[in-house]
Amino acid sequence: MPYLEFHQITKRFPGVLALDGVSVAIERGSCHALIGENGAGKSTLGKILVGVYTADSGELRLNGCVIHPATPLVARGLGIAMVHQELAFCPNMTVAENLCLGDLPRNALGWVDRTKLRARAQEMLAAIHADIDPAVLIGSLSTGQEQLVQIAAAVGTGAQVIVMDEPTSSLSAGETRELFRLVRDLKKRGITMIYVSHRMEELFALCDGITVLRDGRHVSTGRVADTTPAKVVAQMIGRELLVQKPRHIDQAPGEVRLQVSNLSHPRKFSEINFQVCSGEIVGLAGLVGAGRSEVAQAILGLDPSATGQVLVRGKLLPPGSINAALAAGVGLVPEDRKRQGLVLGLNCRENTALAALPLLTRLGWVNRSEEQAMVSKFSTRLRVKAPTLETGVGALSGGNQQKIALAKWLARDCSVLMVDEPTRGIDVGAKAEIYQLLDELACEGRAILMISSELPELLGLCTRILVMREGKLVGEVPRADFSEARLMALMSGVAAE
Numbered sequence: 001m002p003y004l005e006f007h008q009i010t011k012r013f014p015g016v017l018a019l020d021g022v023s024v025a026i027e028r029g030s031c032h033a034l035i036g037e038n039g040a041g042k043s044t045l046g047k048i049l050v051g052v053y054t055a056d057s058g059e060l061r062l063n064g065c066v067i068h069p070a071t072p073l074v075a076r077g078l079g080i081a082m083v084h085q086e087l088a089f090c091p092n093m094t095v096a097e098n099l100c101l102g103d104l105p106r107n108a109l110g111w112v113d114r115t116k117l118r119a120r121a122q123e124m125l126a127a128i129h130a131d132i133d134p135a136v137l138i139g140s141l142s143t144g145q146e147q148l149v150q151i152a153a154a155v156g157t158g159a160q161v162i163v164m165d166e167p168t169s170s171l172s173a174g175e176t177r178e179l180f181r182l183v184r185d186l187k188k189r190g191i192t193m194i195y196v197s198h199r200m201e202e203l204f205a206l207c208d209g210i211t212v213l214r215d216g217r218h219v220s221t222g223r224v225a226d227t228t229p230a231k232v233v234a235q236m237i238g239r240e241l242l243v244q245k246p247r248h249i250d251q252a253p254g255e256v257r258l259q260v261s262n263l264s265h266p267r268k269f270s271e272i273n274f275q276v277c278s279g280e281i282v283g284l285a286g287l288v289g290a291g292r293s294e295v296a297q298a299i300l301g302l303d304p305s306a307t308g309q310v311l312v313r314g315k316l317l318p319p320g321s322i323n324a325a326l327a328a329g330v331g332l333v334p335e336d337r338k339r340q341g342l343v344l345g346l347n348c349r350e351n352t353a354l355a356a357l358p359l360l361t362r363l364g365w366v367n368r369s370e371e372q373a374m375v376s377k378f379s380t381r382l383r384v385k386a387p388t389l390e391t392g393v394g395a396l397s398g399g400n401q402q403k404i405a406l407a408k409w410l411a412r413d414c415s416v417l418m419v420d421e422p423t424r425g426i427d428v429g430a431k432a433e434i435y436q437l438l439d440e441l442a443c444e445g446r447a448i449l450m451i452s453s454e455l456p457e458l459l460g461l462c463t464r465i466l467v468m469r470e471g472k473l474v475g476e477v478p479r480a481d482f483s484e485a486r487l488m489a490l491m492s493g494v495a496a497e
């Protein structure tokens with residue numbers, strides 16, 4: 001008998017049928033993958049199980065009994081928890097306080113018993129072999145550590161089912177390995193997991209069962225061992241995925257568009273020198289924390305402490321002036337798009353058009369039909385799933401918000417475009433579309449700097465790849481010498497060159 005069952009679950013949001021009679025059965029102690037395009041309904045299914053949303057119809061069964069997790073607290077009581085990607089704790093409280101929030105140990109006088117609090121937190125962390133000091137503030141932890149605390153909280157309160165929604169999307173390689181070890185360990189203890197991810201390799205390495213959703217409908221459920229990544233992709237997007245060889249690499253690079261000389265920062269990076277020519281996609285590789293995003297931000301003039309020169313088309317940009325950089329045609333799609341890239345109160349059309357407004361405006365008037373045409377062109381290409389372009393971006397799925405943020409910058413006619421982790425959280429079909437868009441932009445003569453932690457995407461798309469380690473540029477690899485091993489060696493500084 002399956003341990004956990006979703007039976008004919010339907011959930012409707014204004015204008016969207018997010019889930020349409022979805023049924024899935026999951027074995028006890030297994031890790032079950034949930035995959036599908038952005039907006040397919042994965043997070044919604046998870047949130048119904050943990051009581052964030054209530055299904056319009058259908059049934060949930062745990063161990064054969066129908067359950068009604070009406071709120072997250074009720075779900076917790078039933079032994080069901082979710083590890084969220086967004087901050088789920090109070091950042092200005094300690095790890096111990098957060099872990100024991102629901103049930104603070106008190107002494108005879110009713111005061112919080114600090115010693116007991118600490119001991120209990122220590123126990124919860126030790127249970128999942130997490131090496132974190134319970135006395136530090138949540139706000140000072142890395143994303144990976146915070147996730148471990150969430151898992152400790154789930155396991156410590158007796159969770160038997162844990163939903164993990166894109167848990168690795170902002171983890172370093174080391175943190176990802178730690179998480180995998182933990183997931184395997186939890187499985188051995190009989191804990192059942194639902195694992196949502198767009199990273200196919202992870203699902204195939206970690207999961208036992210797999211369910212594919214498409215447009216809110218159930219497509220298939222089976223054993224991972226019985227399928228292949230190509231089959232899963234075809235089921236997800238309803239067609240075969242065509243991956244084209246980039247075309248820009250066949251053309252000779254043009255004039256130097258971006259020239260960075262001696263760019264330094266007292267703490268973040270030093271003596272950065274490189275250039276990007278028209279028609280090139282230059283990759284910037286490095287481990288998390290190598291200083292890649294910081295360099296891109298400094299180029300855009302966002303960092304007043306940076307020193308050195310940035311020249312665009314041979315003209316020196318005044319230091320620390322974002323307006324001058326934008327006027328010179330520099331664009332940056334930031335890494336943290338929810339915080340830096342989108343105006344959550346505006347709708348899809350307004351967000352997409354925001355960065356391009358100067359192009360659409362004449363004598364102070366926005367040309368609405370041009371705006372409409374441009375916005376719909378990019379949202380179609382990136383396969384944005386939204387009821388209409390007038391929908392507020394806050395109601396979109398995570399990946400679709402990312403797409404809008406990206407579309408916004410692609411729509412702006414940049415001469416130098418920097419993209420920071422452009423495909424994070426984005427489904428495979430749309431990823432291929434983004435690669436093609438970047439290739440087209442390069443073919444049109446734009447200079448592109450692409451920061452990415454996914455080596456296969458850098459290797460597939462770039463003209464050459466620069467590597468940063470601990471704030472320094474440590475190497476440059478031309479396309480003819482591309483190999484994952486070579487890049488890893490430079491990034492980590494471990495193997496001999």
Ligand SMILES: Nc1ncnc2c1ncn2[C@@H]1O[C@H](COP(=O)(O)OP(=O)(O)OP(=O)(O)O)[C@@H](O)[C@H]1O
Nearest residue numbers: 013018038039040041042043044395396397398399
């Ligand atoms: N609170 C909400 N209000 C309105 N619509 C919503 C809400 N939450 C989700 N939706 C819609 O329901 C659909 C499914 O969203 P869901 O977040 O489950 O997708 P997902 O599969 O997790 O996608 P992603 O891979 O992008 O995270 C989407 O069309 C989304 O816009």
Ligand SMILES: [Mg+2]
Nearest residue numbers: 042043397398
């Ligand atoms: Mg989601």
